[in-house]
Each structure stands twice: as structure tokens, then as C-alpha cells.
Amino acid sequence: MAEVSIRKLNKMFDVTHVVKDVDLEIRDKEFVVLVGPSGCGKTTTLRMVAGLEAITSGQILIDDSVVNEVPPMDRDIAMVFQNYALYPHMSVAGNMAFGLKMRKFAKPEIETRIKRAAAILGIENLLERKPRQLSGGQRQRVALGRAIVRDPKVFLFDEPLSNLDAKLRVQMRVELKKLHERLGTTAIYVTHDQVEAMTLGDRVVVMKDGWVQQVGEPLELYNTPANRFVAGFIGSPAMNFIEATLGESNGAVVAEAPGLRLSLPGPLAARARAKAGRAITLGIRPEDVHVATDSDPVDLCFDVIVEVVEQLGSEILLDTRVGPATVVASVEPTMRIRSNERLRMSLKPERLHLFDAETEAAI
Amino acid sequence: MAVTALATAEGKRPSRLRRLEDERWLALALLTPTAVLLGLFIAYPFFEGVMLSLSSTRVGEPGHFVGLKNFHKIWNDSIFHTTMWNTFWYTGVTTVFKLALGLWLALLLNRHFRGKAIIRAFILLPFIIPTVLSTFAWKWMFDPTFSVINWTLFQLGLITARINWLGDPDLAMTSIIVINVWRGVPFFAITLLAGLQTISPELHEAAAIDGARPWSRFWHVTWPLLMPVTLVVVLFSVIQTFADFQLVYVMTGGGPANATHLFATYAYQLGIGTGLLAEGAAISLAMFPFLFIIVVVQLLYIRRVETR
Structure with missing residues (x-):
């Protein structure tokens, strides 16, 4: 049983403020992922939890005692490092x-514990080897084993998969998830890879420039991002953004951009009505854009020119141009589309996102 | 390419440059300069030294082959016995102190603090100053009349009479040991510091999380990882100290009453000072088997440490 509370946590390196007022309650047995671009303060936050970095202000509690x-x-934690x-x-x-x-x-x-951990990780036959005689994946397992044998209150992971090749990374990701389900130890995991964050985390903390942008379950971040940064960071390929202005016509709220005029669906229109006349950013994920059919309402359609066709096998990514904006669409792999083709596209209205152009917060 | 093309076009035999494309010829061409230099400046003098030690040569007397007579003579020479003991004592004691102090300094310098770069540069000073110069300065400090050390001890009320640092056999040996340590510590400190910097800080963090207190971290992580560097530094230092000459020559000249002679100074005194060239050569060569054994043992050990 281990809960970790982070309260108003701040870290200054000389004059550089790298972690800003981070608040986070991590529940027992929870797997929380800190994700964000380089320099967002995620690793520093983790290192403060580990006790490797002094805290400038704020508090960290493990099981209700300030550490x-x-x-x-003496914190009863185990850490897996990026370089093992x-x-x-x-x-x-x-x-x-x-x-x-x-x-x-x-x-x-000690021997019992090592045997048990080695069996879990499938490294029984490597026990006598030296680290330099191991491959990257094997080293990673040993690093995990070193953490497991201790049976600590909290596991801390600092980008543990970033040194592995793509295939191995996917495999280890699955194993990490299984391992957590089996051991049930509270875990804090730092990564810059949003796929890792989405697949591993019970909850995901998105950070940028030292600030927490949003905390939530993976689908929550995907479906209702709190701001433009989270919207763009979570999901692959990334969300399309189109600079637009809000207007009203015949009682409907419409978003207008060059080559595009969309009338917003009910709930979104209700929230957006107050911002009529203002500049906003439209957000739509590539998987929510499709080639228009007759059943699509006209006020949700727009014309594009296809610039690049990326055939991925399971889907086709179309890089298209709408006025000055680029819109990526993920379409059925069976479609036959060539570059420079003119197409009429449509989108799922309930999947539209609006962001304030100034504050970048979701509307 | 142009050369090759021409050669084939005109049907001539391959040019000399062409021959270098054969690795055997290339190896020969590259190795020859080194082999010549080593032969001229190391192998030949060594060989001449051996021949000299087996002869009865003195200054002004070419001499003739006498077999192992010179070695027999020095083996029964009590000053040679003292010299041998001195050299081992001097090398052993100074190496222990240089290693201990050098490691301590390296650990301190490996921390982050203001002015780190400047202090690191200053640490090297004793090593940079020519030994003869710094030894003369030390000679003043140990001078029977003008010794600043005596003055300080006297002012502090610790002594009432002058200490004759270089006049007493034991004190003289201690003095040169102190100076050698002072001179040698920077080399140990800087080299060990370089070794320390190759150890990833993550290992210390991992050990700290694993529950190791600072001393355990040093003993279980730092020290074993520093071992290969340490052995190389000790090897260099032992070779240099064992064959030390300048420091003793300037400080005591081997005195008082031959109490501080090392192999090199005694060989010089007999060979050049007294003109007994053959005996001097024999004493110089007496160093060889000891150094050889030390080097072989350490190299074997280094290889073992590095491959584990």
C-alpha cells in the first residue's frame, strides 16, 4: 500500500524554474505516467520523488509522511534508469x-528473491553474466529485476525504454504492463513518448515548461484535451489545427477559415456562442476526417487538394491542403486516391475541438 | 590511381608505391622508423650497459671482460645493501601516501564547487615545476640554519632546539619521502580524477536508492570501477620512483653517510663520481630485475581487472 502526494512542488536550478507548482495525488497500485517534451520538468519531478534532487518548495508525501x-x-523506492x-x-x-x-x-x-525475479523476467540463464555481455533488452530486464527484488513501495521509471529499438520497445512495453498487473506496485513512469503514456498509464500527466497541463485517464486526454498543447501532443498522427474565426448565421454558430465554413453542432455551438467574432483554433483528429459521401450534410463538408498519399497498409494518410492550412486525414486503405486529386471531405461534428486562439484553452 | 593506371598502360613492373599496397611491405615501412629509434636509443645503450657491467672499465681505462665480478662485488657491498633497502622503502612509502592523498584530493575535486577549474589547475603546480627547482626550494626549507619549518615549530613552542633535517639519517629519508609525495600527489590526483569522471553519476544514484551509504558507495561502486586507472597510475609511479635520481641528488646527494642513496644516485656516485664505470653500470642494472618483476606482475593484474 503506497500513495504518493505531490503538493505545490517547485524546483529552481539557479535562476531557471523547471518545475512549477506541481500538484498530484497518486493512488495505491496506480500506474501514473508523466509525459511531455524534453525540458518539461517530468524527469526532475521524478528525481525529486526519488530524493536525488533537492526540493525548492512544496512537499512530497509517501503514505502520508513528508519525505x-x-x-x-530510506524512501523505500526503486528506480529504473534510462541508461540502466x-x-x-x-x-x-x-x-x-x-x-x-x-x-x-x-x-x-536474497537468493530466493533473485530466483523469483529472474523467473518473472526470463533471465535465469543470465545470472552469472556481466552487464557488458548483455544486449540492451536484457540489460533492461536486469534493471527491472534489480527494482523488483527490493519489493519497494513505489517504482520509479525514468524513460526506461528509450534506448531500445522500436520492436523491442513495443515488446517491453507490453511486459511492463503485465508486470505491473502482476505486482500491483504503485508506479511513476516518465516518458516523452505519448504512445507509451497512453498504453501504460492508468492516468497520464501531461507537462510542458514545468507546468502540469492536464491529468487524466488516457481516453479522457484523447477525447477532451484541456488545451491545444495536450490535443496536439496526445494522439498519432497529431491533431489538425486550423486558424478560424467564429461567426453566427441564421442562429447557427459557424467557424470560418479560407476554403472552409463549418457549422458547429449543438453542444459545441452553445459553448462557442459567447466567443462569436473572435479568433479560434479548430482542432480535428485525422481519424475523424473522411471522404464526403452524399449523406454528409453540406455545412460540414469542405474541398481539398491531395498533396501526399501515405499508404500504411492498415490505413491511408492523406496530406491535403485547405486554403493555407494542411489537413491530414486517415482514410480506408481500399480507397484509390492519387496526389493532386481534388476531393470533398467531411468530418464527425461531435469530434470537433475548439481552442481559444489567445489562451489556447479548450472551449 | 594515376600511378597504377600508368604502370599497367605501359606494361612496366609495379612501381614502389604499388608495392606498399601489400600489407607486409606497408607494415615493414611503418615499423622501421620506430624500430630504428628504439634500437638506437634503448636497445643499444642497454646492451652497452650490460657489456660495461661485465668489464673492468674505469675512467681512463678501457678495461676487459671480467664476467660477473662486478656483480659479486656490489653484492658484498654494505652500501649497496642500504641502497637496495632505501629504494624499496622510499618507493613503497611514497606510493602508499601518494595514492591515499591523491585519491582523497581527486574525490574532493570531483565535487561541484565554485572555482573548481582554477583549483584543479593549481593542484598540478608541484608536478609542473621542474623537480630540480622545487627541490632547491625544499632544500631551503629543510636547511639546518634557515629552515622555515624549524622556525615555525619553534615559534609554536613545539621545539626548543634546531632539528637537523638532512643531517640525521632517518630524518633525511623522511624529508625526501615528504618531498616526493608532495611532487607526486598531483599526478595521482589528476589521473584518478579523470578516472572518477568516467564513472556515471547514475551508478551512484542507483546505489543510493539501493540503500548504500556514502562509504558503501565508495567501497562497492567507485573503488572497483577506479581500479584499472589506479593500477596504471601506481605502475607509472612505482617505475619513476624506483629509478628516482634528481630529488635525492639535489637534496642530500645520497648522504648523510650514504643513508639516502637510491639505485640511481649510488650508481651515479660510483660510476661518474668515483670513475668506477663498470661497477656503476652493474648497480644500474641491478634495478632491472626488480622493475621487470614489478611491471610484469602489475600488467598481468591490470589485464585481469580490465577483462573481468
Whole structure:
């Protein structure tokens, strides 16, 4: 049982303010992912939880006790580092045993734990090897094993998969998820890869420039992003953004941009009506844009010129031009479309997002 | 290419440049300069030294082959015994202190603090100043009459009479050991610092999270990872200290009463000072088996440490 509370957490490096008023309640057994671009403060936040970085202001609590001044070794946490940080002069078994030896566990207990962890990770036959005799994926497993044997209150992961090749990364991602389901230990996971964040996290924390942008379950971030940054960061391929102005005609709220005139559906129109006449950003995900059919209402259609056709097998990505804007659409793989073709496109109105052009907050 | 093309076009035999494309010829061409230099400046003098030590040559007397007579003579020479003991003592004690102090300094310098770069540069000073110059400065500090050390101790009320640093056999040996340590610590500190900087800080963080206190982190992580560098530094230092000459020559000249002679100074004194060239050569060569064993043992050990 371990809950982690982060309250008004701040970190300054000299004059650089890298973590700003971060508030986060992590529940027992929860897998929380901190995600964001480089320099967003996610790793620094994690390192403060680990006790590797001093806290400038704010509080970190593990199970209701403030750990601000508690050294890393006494926080009962385990961390998996980006570069694995295996002790190069120790064998795999030695690496896994080190933390237990330091905590004065009895030898038989150490051996039992190592065997159990090795079995979980499938590294029983590597125990006598040195880290340099291992592949990247194997090192990653050993680093995980070193964390598992300790049976800590909280696992901390600092971009653990970023050094693996794409295929291995997907495989390890699945294994991490299984591992968490099996062990049920509270985990904080840092990554810059939104796919990892979406697939692994029970909840995802999106950060930018030291600020938390949004905290929520993966689908919540995908469906109702709090601002333009989250909308663009979550989802692949990224959401399309079109600069537009809001207007009213015949009682309907319409968003207008060069080559585009969409009337907003009911609930969105209700929220947007107050901003009529103002500049906004329209957001629509590529998977919510399709080639128009006769059943699509005219006021949700727009004409495009196809610039690039990317055949991915499972789908086709169309890079199209609407006035000055580029709109990417994901369409059925069976469609035969060539570049420079003129097409009429439509979209799912309930999937439209509006953002204030100035504050970038969702409307 | 142009050369090759011409050669084939005119049907001539391959030019000399063409021959270098054969690796055997290329290896020969590249190795020859080094082999010549090594032969001329190391192998030949060594060989001459061996021949000299087996002869009865003195200054002004070409001499003739006498077999191992010179070695037999120095083996029964009590000053040579003292010299041998001195050299081992001097090398052993200074190496231990240089390693301990150098490691301590390196660990301090590996931390982040203001003015780190300047202090790192200053640390190197004893190593940069020519040994003869700095040793003369030390000679003044240990001078029987003008010793600043004596003055300080006297002012502090710790002594009442002058200490004759270089006149007493034990104190003289201690003095040169102190100077050698002072001179050698920077080399240890900077090299070990370079070694420390290759150790990823993540390993220390991992160890800290694993529950290792600072001393355990040093003992289980830093020290084993620093071992290969340490062994190389110790190897260099042992070779240099074992064959040290300038420091003792300037400080005591081997005195008082031959109490501080090392192999090199005694060989010089006998060979050049007294003119017994053959015996001097024999003493110089007496260093060889010891150094050889030290080097072989350490290199074997370094190889073992590096491949584990």
C-alpha cells in the first residue's frame, strides 16, 4: 500500500524554474505516467520523488509522511534508469543482490528473491553474466529485476525504454504492463513518448515548461484535451489545427477559415456562442476526417487538394491542403486516391475541438 | 590511381608505391622508423650497459671482460645493501601516501564547487615545476640554519632546539619521502580524477536508492570501477620512483653517510663520481630485475581487472 502526494512542488536550478507548482495525488497500485517534451520538468519531478534532487518548495508525501528531507535509501523506492545504470563490475545476480545486501537481508532470502525475479523476467540463464555481455533488452530486464527484488513501495521509471529499438520497445512495453498487473506496485513512469503514456498509464500527466497541463485517464486526454498543447501532443498522427474565426448565421454558430465554413453542432455551438467574432483554433483528429459521401450534410463538408498519399497498409494518410492550412486525414486503405486529386471531405461534428486562439484553452 | 593506371598502360613492373599496397611491405615501412629509434636509443645503450657491467672499465681505462665480478662485488657491498633497502622503502612509502592523498584530493575535486577549474589547475603546480627547482626550494626549507619549518615549530613552542633535517639519517629519508609525495600527489590526483569522471553519476544514484551509504558507495561502486586507472597510475609511479635520481641528488646527494642513496644516485656516485664505470653500470642494472618483476606482475593484474 503506497500513495504518493505531490503538493505545490517547485524546483529552481539557479535562476531557471523547471518545475512549477506541481500538484498530484497518486493512488495505491496506480500506474501514473508523466509525459511531455524534453525540458518539461517530468524527469526532475521524478528525481525529486526519488530524493536525488533537492526540493525548492512544496512537499512530497509517501503514505502520508513528508519525505522532503528523507534520503533516497530510506524512501523505500526503486528506480529504473534510462541508461540502466547497472554496476558494470558485478554479475547480473550481483546487481540484483546489491540493494538487498545493503539492507542486510539474509543470504537465502536474497537468493530466493533473485530466483523469483529472474523467473518473472526470463533471465535465469543470465545470472552469472556481466552487464557488458548483455544486449540492451536484457540489460533492461536486469534493471527491472534489480527494482523488483527490493519489493519497494513505489517504482520509479525514468524513460526506461528509450534506448531500445522500436520492436523491442513495443515488446517491453507490453511486459511492463503485465508486470505491473502482476505486482500491483504503485508506479511513476516518465516518458516523452505519448504512445507509451497512453498504453501504460492508468492516468497520464501531461507537462510542458514545468507546468502540469492536464491529468487524466488516457481516453479522457484523447477525447477532451484541456488545451491545444495536450490535443496536439496526445494522439498519432497529431491533431489538425486550423486558424478560424467564429461567426453566427441564421442562429447557427459557424467557424470560418479560407476554403472552409463549418457549422458547429449543438453542444459545441452553445459553448462557442459567447466567443462569436473572435479568433479560434479548430482542432480535428485525422481519424475523424473522411471522404464526403452524399449523406454528409453540406455545412460540414469542405474541398481539398491531395498533396501526399501515405499508404500504411492498415490505413491511408492523406496530406491535403485547405486554403493555407494542411489537413491530414486517415482514410480506408481500399480507397484509390492519387496526389493532386481534388476531393470533398467531411468530418464527425461531435469530434470537433475548439481552442481559444489567445489562451489556447479548450472551449 | 594515376600511378597504377600508368604502370599497367605501359606494361612496366609495379612501381614502389604499388608495392606498399601489400600489407607486409606497408607494415615493414611503418615499423622501421620506430624500430630504428628504439634500437638506437634503448636497445643499444642497454646492451652497452650490460657489456660495461661485465668489464673492468674505469675512467681512463678501457678495461676487459671480467664476467660477473662486478656483480659479486656490489653484492658484498654494505652500501649497496642500504641502497637496495632505501629504494624499496622510499618507493613503497611514497606510493602508499601518494595514492591515499591523491585519491582523497581527486574525490574532493570531483565535487561541484565554485572555482573548481582554477583549483584543479593549481593542484598540478608541484608536478609542473621542474623537480630540480622545487627541490632547491625544499632544500631551503629543510636547511639546518634557515629552515622555515624549524622556525615555525619553534615559534609554536613545539621545539626548543634546531632539528637537523638532512643531517640525521632517518630524518633525511623522511624529508625526501615528504618531498616526493608532495611532487607526486598531483599526478595521482589528476589521473584518478579523470578516472572518477568516467564513472556515471547514475551508478551512484542507483546505489543510493539501493540503500548504500556514502562509504558503501565508495567501497562497492567507485573503488572497483577506479581500479584499472589506479593500477596504471601506481605502475607509472612505482617505475619513476624506483629509478628516482634528481630529488635525492639535489637534496642530500645520497648522504648523510650514504643513508639516502637510491639505485640511481649510488650508481651515479660510483660510476661518474668515483670513475668506477663498470661497477656503476652493474648497480644500474641491478634495478632491472626488480622493475621487470614489478611491471610484469602489475600488467598481468591490470589485464585481469580490465577483462573481468
